[in-house]
Amino acid sequence: MIPRLKPPLGLHELLAAWSLLPRHSVARFEAAFAERMGQQHAVAFPYGRTGLVALLKALGLHGKEIICPAYTCVVVPHAIVTSGNTPVFVDSESGGFNMDLGAAQAAVTDNTAAVIATSIFGYPVDLDALAAFQAAHPQVTVIQDCAHSFDAAWQGRPVQREGMAAIFGLNVSKLLCSIFGGMVSLDDKKLHEKLLQEREAMLSGPGLGKGLRRLAYVNAAWPAFWGPVYGLVNRLERSGRLNRHVQYYDEARIDMPADYLVAMTQVEARVGLANLKRYPRTLRLRQEAAAHYFDHLESRPECVLPPQVQGATYSHFTVLVDEREVLLEAALDRGVQLGQLIEYNIPEMSAYGSGPADVFPRSAGYSRRSVNLPVWGGEQVAAKVLKRLEDLLPVR
Ligand SMILES: Cc1ncc(COP(=O)(O)O)c(C=O)c1O
Numbered sequence: 001m002i003p004r005l006k007p008p009l010g011l012h013e014l015l016a017a018w019s020l021l022p023r024h025s026v027a028r029f030e031a032a033f034a035e036r037m038g039q040q041h042a043v044a045f046p047y048g049r050t051g052l053v054a055l056l057k058a059l060g061l062h063g064k065e066i067i068c069p070a071y072t073c074v075v076v077p078h079a080i081v082t083s084g085n086t087p088v089f090v091d092s093e094s095g096g097f098n099m100d101l102g103a104a105q106a107a108v109t110d111n112t113a114a115v116i117a118t119s120i121f122g123y124p125v126d127l128d129a130l131a132a133f134q135a136a137h138p139q140v141t142v143i144q145d146c147a148h149s150f151d152a153a154w155q156g157r158p159v160q161r162e163g164m165a166a167i168f169g170l171n172v173s174k175l176l177c178s179i180f181g182g183m184v185s186l187d188d189k190k191l192h193e194k195l196l197q198e199r200e201a202m203l204s205g206p207g208l209g210k211g212l213r214r215l216a217y218v219n220a221a222w223p224a225f226w227g228p229v230y231g232l233v234n235r236l237e238r239s240g241r242l243n244r245h246v247q248y249y250d251e252a253r254i255d256m257p258a259d260y261l262v263a264m265t266q267v268e269a270r271v272g273l274a275n276l277k278r279y280p281r282t283l284r285l286r287q288e289a290a291a292h293y294f295d296h297l298e299s300r301p302e303c304v305l306p307p308q309v310q311g312a313t314y315s316h317f318t319v320l321v322d323e324r325e326v327l328l329e330a331a332l333d334r335g336v337q338l339g340q341l342i343e344y345n346i347p348e349m350s351a352y353g354s355g356p357a358d359v360f361p362r363s364a365g366y367s368r369r370s371v372n373l374p375v376w377g378g379e380q381v382a383a384k385v386l387k388r389l390e391d392l393l394p395v396r
Helices: 011-018 025-036 048-058 075-082 101-106 127-136 189-202 207-224 227-238 266-296 324-333 361-369 378-388
Strands: 041-045 065-069 086-090 112-118 141-145 165-169 182-186 317-321 370-373
Touching: 011 207, 011 266, 025 041, 025 182, 025 266, 041 048, 041 189, 048 075, 048 141, 048 165, 048 182, 048 189, 065 075, 075 086, 075 112, 101 127, 127 141, 182 189, 207 227, 207 266, 266 317, 266 378, 317 361, 324 370, 361 370
Parallel strands: 065 086, 065 112, 112 141, 141 165
Antiparallel strands: 041 182, 165 182, 317 370
C-alpha cells in the first residue's frame, strides 16, 4: 500500500526522541526554527492552533472580525472563535486554492482587526496582492498561515516574513514535524515578549506523562507507515474502526483538542530539531514528486491539474476530479491511498451556520472535487503511483 502521507521521520528523529540528556530543547528548537525561517523569534506551542489563539490574544484582539479563507483547515476558524473573535470567510482566488485577496479587501469592515493569509497546499500567497491589501487597510494586521508552506516563496520572497507573524503546524502530516506541535515566528520584539507572557499564562507544563505518550507515539509512527503495516491500518480505517482516532473535526462543533493548553514536550522539540536538518530533503522530495506529476499528467475537464507555481513547496498535490469517491476506492483497490484534504467548505459546516454553497462557489467546488496524490516519496513513489493508476488518471 502506498500511503497518502508518510511523516518525514527517520532514525535521527527516533534517536533524538530517546536522547534524554539535552536540556532546554524547546528553546533550542525555537532558536533553530527562527533561524531557518529567517525571523528574529519563534515561540513553540502544543499545536499551531494554540499558537494562533495566543497570538490573537497577544495582539490584544477580542470581539473583532478576523478574515480567513473559506477553504482552509477548519482548526483555523476554531482558534479564532476560541480567542474570542469572529471569523469572516472569503472565497478562493480564481484558478488557485489561496484566498482571493481582492475579495478579502471587500470583506473589511470597521471591526476587522486581522487577516489570515494562508499559503494553502504550499502555494505561496501572492505577496503583491497582499501588499495592495495592506496599503488599502493599514489598520488590519497580517498573519501568515504557513502550516502547509513553511518557507514557500512568492517571486523569491519567503511568505512567512511578510506580515506581523506567521503560524506553523508541526504534526506528522506536515513538511516539518515535531510529532505534534506548532510554532509562531515573528520579528517584532514587543509582540514577542507579549506572546511569551500569553503562553506563560495560557499553558500548563507538559509533565512526564505527556512526554512518555509522545515518545510512544514516535516509536509507533515508525512502523505504522511501513507498507504492509499501513495496509492493515488502512483496512481498519476503511471499516470505520479508527474514526475516533483519525477524525480531527466534528462537523457540528467548534472545539479544540483536550491537551491544547499543555506545553510542547522536550521530546517533541528534540524530534523537531532533528527534523529541521531533514527539511531540505523533505522539500526536495515533494517538489520532485510534483514535477513528475506535472510532466506526466494532462489537465482534462474531469481531472484538472493544480497550478504550477515557482516557489511552491507542494505540501499537497491536489487535482480536481468529477467522481472523487469512485477514484478513491478504485485507487485503494490498486494499492494507492489518495488523500482528500480539505474536503469541506467551512461556511457550509453546521458549526458555522450551514450556509449555502453558492456564496463561496470556488471553495465549495474544491471541497467536493479535490484529491491529493502522494508527494512524500519524491519522483520514485510518484512514478509508482502513476503506473498503478494509469487507467484512472489522465497519464500522458
Ligand atoms: C492550513 C492550516 N493552518 C493551521 C493549522 C493548525 O495546525 P495544528 O493542527 O498544529 O493546530 C493546520 C493544521 O493542520 C492547517 O492545515
